[in-house]
Amino acid sequence: MKEELHIFGIRAVLEALEAGKTPEKILVRKDLTGNLFRQLQEAAKKHNMSLTVVPPERFRRFESRNHQGVVAVLSPITYREHTALIDETLARDKAPLFLLLDGVSDVRNLGAIIRTAECAGVSGLFLPASGSAPVSADTIKTSAGAAFNLPIARSPHLKDVVYYLQASGVRLVAATEKAESTLYEADLTGPLALIMGSEDRGIHPSLLKLCDIQAQLPMQGSIESLNVSVACGVFLFEAQRQRA
Known part of the structure; x- marks a missing residue:
């Protein structure tokens, strides 16, 4: 370090x-x-x-x-305040795409997600203050420098971010294997925030029940789930496809 x-x-x-x-x-x-x-x-x-x-x-x-x-x-980046980031984004973009990560704990997964999110046009990333991988030198390296371009906010409680997003007219979609429908059936247009869960536990139930939409990836092989960074990329680019 x-x-x-x-x-x-x-x-x-x-x-x-x-x-x-x-x-x-x-x-x-x-x-x-x-x-x-x-x-x-x-x-x-x-x-x-x-x-x-x-x-x-x-x-x-x-x-x-x-x-x-x-x-x-210290972090090599400067974190944004979540309310300011949301307000500023909605002032210039009527249909932004946000991303929330609930407890992604591996720095390389976090770096890969940041890189994908920046490439997918995500307007802002929100992390919990505890229980998350840090935006460290390894994260920066894995993100290929995208962490310097993507606005990132950190909040003591992701619930506060969820409540503020919903009060601002942003729908929340949860990526979860518990969903009955797939992401290809979900409407991912308009002001939207995607929530991805931790590598081992997924999205916390208290956050999951607050979401407007729950969607899963249709899995065909014998492995039950994808790496969280890969799954996140699939969700983000499906959202971009629907918005194109």
């Missing part, structure tokens, strides 16, 4: 949080205690961040830095 993507020390991380920075993760040495550490815990909770407790060995690579047992890892 590149040095410029790290913040070292408790006070420096506290200042970064108060300045509105949103680290991908905050590494904390497991034996850390004290008043300043408690301040960090409170600040992280206030900003909907979780602390990743790691053994002291993880800090060996930072021996030359005064890290105090705390290192924040």
Whole structure:
């Protein structure tokens, strides 16, 4: 990881949080205690961040830095605020296509999805603040740089994004094997947001029940499902075909 993507020390991380920075993760040495550490815990909770407790060995690579047992890892991109991204997009495009990822945890899957989404003309990507792969250097590489071109927002709760999209007149379509109809039967025109689930659990039931449409891919072989990045590409380009 590149040095410029790290913040070292408790006070420096506290200042970064108060300045509105949103680290991908905050590494904390497991034996850390004290008043300043408690301040960090409170600040992280206030900003909907979780602390990743790691053994002291993880800090060996930072021996030359005064890290105090705390290192924040920053994203190489700047995340957008979800309401602003939605409002700005709808102001210039009456039928945008958005994408929400519910817990895609593999950085290479995320990078591949970002690359496909940018090529498919997606207007914005929404990620949860926790439980998702980070937009890291590996993600950027796998996306072939598309992560710098596709607007990406991160929200503490994807439900908030769903509610705001629906209030803005955007329909939600869930890609799920639980659906009774296929994506080729679904109307994917107009203002639309596609939700893809995690590699192992799919879309969380509480999100699934909020969606306007549920659609599945028709599978013919003996394998029950596709890789999430491949499935996402099929859905996105079917939506583009219908819009053409």
